[in-house]
Amino acid sequence: MATLIIPTPLRKFTNGNAVFEASATSVNELLLALSFANAGIKKHLFDDAGELRSFIRVYVGDEDINELEGGNTKIDDGDEVIIIPAIAGGSK
Amino acid sequence: MSHHNITFSKEELERYSRHLIIPEFNIEGQKKLKASSVLVIGSGGLGSPLLLYLAAAGVGRIGIVDFDTVDVSNLQRQVLFGIQDVGVSKAVAASKRLASLNPHISIEVHDTMFTSENARKLIKQYDVVADGTDNFPTRYLVNDACVLEDKVNVYASIFRFEGQASVFNELLPDGTRGPNYRDLFPSPPPPGLVPSCAEGGVIGVLPGILGSIQALEVLKVISGIGDTLSGRLFLFDATGFTTRILKVRKNKNNPLNGENPTQTKLINYEQFCGLSVISEQPREVAEISVSELDKWRKEGVSHLLIDVREPYEYGIVEIGGELIPLATVLESTDRIPKDIPVVVQCRSGARSASAIRELEDTHGYTNLVNLTGGILGWQEEIDSSLARY
Numbered sequence: 347m348a349t350l351i352i353p354t355p356l357r358k359f360t361n362g363n364a365v366f367e368a369s370a371t372s373v374n375e376l377l378l379a380l381s382f383a384n385a386g387i388k389k390h391l392f393d394d395a396g397e398l399r400s401f402i403r404v405y406v407g408d409e410d411i412n413e414l415e416g417g418n419t420k421i422d423d424g425d426e427v428i429i430i431p432a433i434a435g436g437s438k
Numbered sequence: 439m440s441h442h443n444i445t446f447s448k449e450e451l452e453r454y455s456r457h458l459i460i461p462e463f464n465i466e467g468q469k470k471l472k473a474s475s476v477l478v479i480g481s482g483g484l485g486s487p488l489l490l491y492l493a494a495a496g497v498g499r500i501g502i503v504d505f506d507t508v509d510v511s512n513l514q515r516q517v518l519f520g521i522q523d524v525g526v527s528k529a530v531a532a533s534k535r536l537a538s539l540n541p542h543i544s545i546e547v548h549d550t551m552f553t554s555e556n557a558r559k560l561i562k563q564y565d566v567v568a569d570g571t572d573n574f575p576t577r578y579l580v581n582d583a584c585v586l587e588d589k590v591n592v593y594a595s596i597f598r599f600e601g602q603a604s605v606f607n608e609l610l611p612d613g614t615r616g617p618n619y620r621d622l623f624p625s626p627p628p629p630g631l632v633p634s635c636a637e638g639g640v641i642g643v644l645p646g647i648l649g650s651i652q653a654l655e656v657l658k659v660i661s662g663i664g665d666t667l668s669g670r671l672f673l674f675d676a677t678g679f680t681t682r683i684l685k686v687r688k689n690k691n692n693p694l695n696g697e698n699p700t701q702t703k704l705i706n707y708e709q710f711c712g713l714s715v716i717s718e719q720p721r722e723v724a725e726i727s728v729s730e731l732d733k734w735r736k737e738g739v740s741h742l743l744i745d746v747r748e749p750y751e752y753g754i755v756e757i758g759g760e761l762i763p764l765a766t767v768l769e770s771t772d773r774i775p776k777d778i779p780v781v782v783q784c785r786s787g788a789r790s791a792s793a794i795r796e797l798e799d800t801h802g803y804t805n806l807v808n809l810t811g812g813i814l815g816w817q818e819e820i821d822s823s824l825a826r827y
Contacts, residue, residue, distance in 0.1 A: 353600060354597055354598050354599060354600040354675070354677075355597060358765070364675070364677065364678060389631070390631050399627070399631070400623065400624045400625040400626075401623045401625065401626055401627045401631075403622065403623070405684050408682070408683060408684045408685050409684075409685055410684070410685065410686075410687060412687075412689075413685075413687055428673075428682065428684070430602075430671070430673070430684070431627075432574070432622075432623040432626060432627060433595045433596065433597040433600065433602060434571075434572060434573050434574045434577050434595055434597075434626075435483075435572055435595055435596045435597045435638065435640055
């Protein structure tokens with residue numbers, strides 16, 4: 347099982363859960379499993395062409411998947427995959 | 439200004455003595471602080487601890503940019519201000535507080551919006567910038583202006599229980615600049631995709647934590663001590679108390695300083711964030727004013743009021759509507775009749791309009807009307823005893 351960390355803004359699609367777990371061998375598989383299990387989350391992660399949105403980053407451990415093999419980055423049991431959204435708050 | 443010519447009075451030496459006795463910091467570090475200048479953009483949740491600590495630490499010249507006035511709802515986290523400041527310019531109130539904290543530094547008030555027109559002129563006057571703003575257009579504006587003016591941008595942002603911090607565009611030993619915000623997030627979320635402005639909220643202590651981290655990083659940038667967060671993104675989730683540090687790399691497609699830069703000046707950031715694109719305005723819906731609804735109620739006109747806010751908002755204030763949160767309206771159509779007028783209401787009128795559009799599109803409703811101004815409008819015009827939030 348790989349663990350996917352869900353950031354606060356996306357938790358409204360996961361019943362408030364901060365963690366999603368699934369058997370997956372690549373980042374794409376894991377994100378697709380998340381999308382299947384949680385209606386409505388997909389369009390916030392991917393654009394119409396299926397590309398990861400420009401205000402979302404995905405990391406495996408402390409490394410950006412863009413520095414690895416993108417969505418094809420292999421993940422092993424116990425790996426932690428993290429979704430990082432842009433957030434802007436500071437005052438309001 | 440070179441820090442070598444800096445001197446301190448007896449009062450200053452005593453005041454900063456806890457810095458001076460740190461071997462790695464000592465009087466050299468203190469001289470660097472006194473010789474330096476920092477522009478803090480936004481004096482709200484992040485800006486409060488930032489400004490307090492920078493002033494207390496002895497940064498010689500501090501600029502404050504804020505166009506806003508202090509509101510009573512700010513006091514839950516903006517610890518710079520007191521009840522006597524409500525209604526006063528934030529930049530002015532902040533400068534008074536800082537002057538009383540440390541008379542040995544100079545404070546400069548910029549009681550104005552930070553815009554594409556004045557950004558570079560303001561930033562140019564300072565050594566380091568700290569971004570304590572609260573919206574995407576200004577975040578990108580601060581970043582781009584810092585990159586174009588070769589300034590370090592000490593960054594933090596927060597959302598509810600979660601915070602991020604980094605140091606962008608720092609001058610590296612090899613003479614190049616470290617990654618900036620555009621390397622991390624090339625462009626912002628358009629309206630309608632999370633996180634949207636309608637879903638705010640922040641736990642009061644969180645900006646205190648992240649703003650303090652920003653202050654710390656500013657001091658490190660100025661003094662040259664330790665390793666800053668340049669090239670790294672610090673993440674903090676208060677709910678599970680998890681912290682992470684991730685690598686931030688330069689992106690060759692960065693429009694400002696990638697391999698093929700396409701942007702050489704500041705742009706219209708409202709437009710960039712999709713906030714002023716008229717063609718994407720959603721379809722209009724039928725509306726009812728708060729005074730009309732008040733009249734309906736007094737005259738006993740048959741209708742149903744539904745409230746599409748979240749339960750926690752309903753708990754703050756409500757006006758007798760039936761609670762059906764926006765995310766659940768489509769599965770709650772058995773509770774929404776088609777034979778009498780249904781008034782749909784939220785906080786200000788935006789979510790209720792999208793609820794109406796969804797119901798019309800998927801279930802063929804024709805009897806839905808949006809309460810203009812929402813519960814805030816009702817509070818303003820009909821019942822001032824209700825709380826605003």
